[in-house]
Amino acid sequence: MSKKGEGSLSWLRDRNRRRVLDVLRIRGHTSQADIARATGLSRTTIHTLISELKDAGMVLEVDGRPASTGSGRPAVQLVLQKTSRxxxxxxxxxxxxxxxxxxxxxxxxxxxxxxxxxxxxxxxxxxxxxxxxxxxxxxxxxxxxxxxxxxxxxxxxxxxxxxxxxxxxxxxxxxxxxxxxxxxxxxxxxxxxxxxxxxxALAELTWGAGRDCTNFAYIKAATGIGAGLVIDGALLRGATGTAGEIGHTTLDERGALCYCGNRGCLETVASGPAITRLVAEGNGEAPSLAEVIERASAGDVRCRRAISDAGREIGVAVAGLCNLINPERVIIGGLLSSAGNILLQPLRESIRRHAVQAAAERVDVRAASFVERAELLGALALALRGQRAHEALS
Ligand SMILES: [Zn+2]
Missing domain, CATH: 3.30.420.40 (ATPase, nucleotide binding domain)
Structure with a gap:
C-alpha cells in the first residue's frame, strides 16, 4: 500500500536526501563521485543535494584524500558536520x-x-x-x-x-x-x-583495508580463527549468525580433538595456542603468541616455521572459502597478522595450490589495517550503520 505523498517530487527529494546522508553516515569521508556510485543517483542530483546539505550546516568539505577509485588528483571529501549525537x-x-x-x-x-x-x-x-x-x-x-x-x-x-x-x-x-x-x-x-x-570486517570495510572493496573475507587469526564475510558491501551472517566459523573447518578427520567436539579443525593446528604449544615442545614453558611473533621476526627458525606452517594451513581453509564466495580480497587480521609475510606468503601459496585457478589468481591477500582496535572500531561502525542512527539523521 502506498503512503500519502509517495512518488511526489518532494517525497522523492526527501528520500534521496536520506540516502545521501546514509552513505555519509556509514562511510565517513566520501567524495561526491563515491556517493553517486553508492546511491545510483545522478551526479547533478547529488550536487544539488550536497549544496543544500552544506547550506543547512549538515555536511562539510574536508581536505582531499585519494578517491577510492585511485587515479591521480585527490577528490574533495565530504563528511557529516560534527553533530551533538x-x-x-x-x-x-x-x-x-x-x-x-x-x-x-x-x-x-x-x-x-x-x-x-x-x-x-x-x-x-x-x-x-x-x-x-x-x-x-x-x-x-x-x-x-x-x-x-x-x-x-x-x-x-x-x-x-x-x-x-x-x-x-x-x-x-x-x-x-x-x-x-x-x-x-x-x-x-x-x-x-x-x-x-x-x-x-566492519572496521576494515569502514576505515581500513576493505574500504574500496565490496566483496572480501576478513580472517581474524589470534586465539581463535574466525572469518567476517562482506558480500556486496554487507555482512553475511547466515541463518543463525554463525557464518564464518572457518576455524572449525576439518583439515584432518583423524587429527587432534578440538574443543568444539570435532577432530582436526583448523584451530587445532593454526590458532595462537596451537602455535605456542608447538614452539614450546621440548623447550619447556610455552611463550605467548606475541613473543613467538617477535622471535620469528628476529629470525628464530623454529618460530618462523611454526607461523609459516600455520599460514599454510589457514590458506587451505581460505582456498575453500575463495571457491565458495570468490572474494576480491582476503584481509588477514588478529594478532597473528602482525607476523606479516612470514604468515602471508605461505598463506598466499596455499590458496594458489588449493583454490580453483579463476578464484585464486585474482584474489588479493593483505594484512588488515587494524589489530588491537579492530573490534572496538567495528563496534562503533556497527552502531553507526544501525537503523537508529539512520532515524537520528532523518
Ligand atoms: Zn573445532
Whole structure:
C-alpha cells in the first residue's frame, strides 16, 4: 500500500536526501563521485543535494584524500558536520574490555581499555563496561540522551536473536547471560551485538583495508580463527549468525580433538595456542603468541616455521572459502597478522595450490589495517550503520 505523498517530487527529494546522508553516515569521508556510485543517483542530483546539505550546516568539505577509485588528483571529501549525537562501541575481548565514543562524523572522541578475565567473569565485565561508558561520555561532555545506541562485540559466536553468546566452550562464564538485555539495562540505550570477526570486517570495510572493496573475507587469526564475510558491501551472517566459523573447518578427520567436539579443525593446528604449544615442545614453558611473533621476526627458525606452517594451513581453509564466495580480497587480521609475510606468503601459496585457478589468481591477500582496535572500531561502525542512527539523521 502506498503512503500519502509517495512518488511526489518532494517525497522523492526527501528520500534521496536520506540516502545521501546514509552513505555519509556509514562511510565517513566520501567524495561526491563515491556517493553517486553508492546511491545510483545522478551526479547533478547529488550536487544539488550536497549544496543544500552544506547550506543547512549538515555536511562539510574536508581536505582531499585519494578517491577510492585511485587515479591521480585527490577528490574533495565530504563528511557529516560534527553533530551533538554520538554512538558507543564496546569490545569484550577474552582478557580485556574496551569502550569508545564517536560522533556521526566518525571522530573517535574518547576511549578506555581495561584488562579483565572476561571469559569467566561475565557480570563484572558487563558492569565495568557500563562504568567505562559513563567515564568516556563524561570525559567528552556528551549527555546520554544524545547517544543513539551502542555496538557491542564478544569474542565468540553470537546468537543474535536471543542476544546471547552462541558457544559455552568459548565463553564459559557467559552461558545463559542475555548480553543484549543486560547491557541495554545497564546503559539505558539500545544495543546491537556482533562477534569479533564480523566487527573486524566492519572496521576494515569502514576505515581500513576493505574500504574500496565490496566483496572480501576478513580472517581474524589470534586465539581463535574466525572469518567476517562482506558480500556486496554487507555482512553475511547466515541463518543463525554463525557464518564464518572457518576455524572449525576439518583439515584432518583423524587429527587432534578440538574443543568444539570435532577432530582436526583448523584451530587445532593454526590458532595462537596451537602455535605456542608447538614452539614450546621440548623447550619447556610455552611463550605467548606475541613473543613467538617477535622471535620469528628476529629470525628464530623454529618460530618462523611454526607461523609459516600455520599460514599454510589457514590458506587451505581460505582456498575453500575463495571457491565458495570468490572474494576480491582476503584481509588477514588478529594478532597473528602482525607476523606479516612470514604468515602471508605461505598463506598466499596455499590458496594458489588449493583454490580453483579463476578464484585464486585474482584474489588479493593483505594484512588488515587494524589489530588491537579492530573490534572496538567495528563496534562503533556497527552502531553507526544501525537503523537508529539512520532515524537520528532523518
Ligand atoms: Zn573445532
Amino acid at each position: 554520538a554512538v558507543l562501541g564496546i569490545d569484550f575481548g577474552h582478557s580485556h574490555v574496551q569502550v569508545a565514543v564517536a560522533d556521526l562524523a566518525h571522530n573517535v572522541l574518547a576511549e578506555r581499555h581495561r584488562d579483565l578475565d572476561v571469559n569467566h567473569r561475565a557480570k563484572e565485565a558487563l558492569d565495568f563496561s557500563a562504568e567505562m561508558a559513563a567515564e568516556v561520555l563524561g570525559e567528552v561532555g556528551i549527555d546520554r540522551s544524545r547517544v543513539i545506541g551502542a555496538g557491542i562485540g564478544i569474542p565468540g559466536p553470537v546468537d543474535r536473536e536471543r542476544g546471547t553468546a552462541g558457544s559455552a566452550t568459548i565463553l564459559p562464564g557467559w552461558v545463559g547471560v542475555r548480553i543484549a538485555d543486560a547491557m541495554q539495562e545497564r546503559l539505558g540505550l539500545p544495543v546491537d551485538i556482533e562477534n569479533d570477526a564480523n566487527l573486524g
